[in-house]
Amino acid sequence: MIGRLAAGIALALLAACSSQPAAPGAVSADEERQLNDAAAMLDANSVSAAAVAGNDEDGQ
Structure with a gap:
């Protein structure tokens, strides 16, 4: 019984440590x-750039 508990805890700790930060x-x-x-x-x-280039509203 204690062996299974220890194995379960070990697996939980191992899973927690395996993730990449x-x-x-x-x-x-x-x-x-x-x-x-x-x-x-x-x-x-x-x-589009063509629409802007064809617009000459400022009279220059």
Whole structure:
């Protein structure tokens, strides 16, 4: 009985130690989602360079 308990505790400790820490400066899943949303908004509001080059409203 004590052997099974010790084995269970050892497995739990081993599982806790095996995960890789996040790399410094790494983006979390939530931050990645926010960046993707921001990029989509910028793409939706973008104007082509041809449309800007053909516009001569300032009279120069």
